[in-house]
Amino acid sequence: MTLYTTRKAPDGSTVEEPERVIETRLTGFGVHAGVLASSLALPLLSVVPLPVVSGVFLHLGRRVVAGNLFVERCKKLWLEKGTLDPRVDGAEREMVALGRWAVFRFTAAACLLGLLALRCNPSTALVFPSVIGVLMLVRVKLVPRMFSRRELRLLDTAIGDSL
Structure with missing residues (x-):
């Protein structure tokens, strides 16, 4: 179940935003x-x-990626600075406030490159799921040393915001 809140947009219209999702x-x-049911219908x-x-899996994958903040950040890294509007969304606000380099470092330093290297190497691909668990330690211990508190406040999603 999703709970929504309404707010006024800068242009005066009302916008409904999801406040939180309650999993049951x-x-x-x-x-x-x-x-x-699908396993029982295998002959069909x-x-x-x-x-x-x-095509169905491609459509489902595209729908899942649509609201992903990581993907939005990657897209915004390629836009010109003049086209960014900090009032529109968080990714553009971060880009204007901190600059491209900080956003790029945070996006790449989120172990994307390390995970990709691990995943692409056939001999280490087996431990890929275990490395996902290690990311929590990386976030708690390593990332705060690479970024200031102000940068982390703007870039990182608070745990309470995702609930």
Whole structure:
């Protein structure tokens, strides 16, 4: 269930924004019931062409990436500074307040390059899921040494904001 709040936009219109998402046990049960139902329908699913299945997964992946702050930051890194409007969203506000270099360092220093290198090497790809758990330690111990408190306040999503 998603709870929404309304606010006034700079142009005077009202905008509904999600305040928080409440995950229920019913959602998890529904997902697992759907997986079970699809496994029971395997003979019927074998008739569906593979490009159709690939298209469905491509569509789902695109929908998931649409609101991802990491992806938004990567897109904004390529925009000219004059086109950025700090009133629009957080990624543009960060870019104007801190500059491209700080945003790039935070985005790259979020272990993206290390994870990519680990993932691309076949001999180390097996430990990739374990490295995801290590990212918490990197965030707590390493990232505060690389950025000031002001930069982290602007760049990092507070844990309470994501609930």
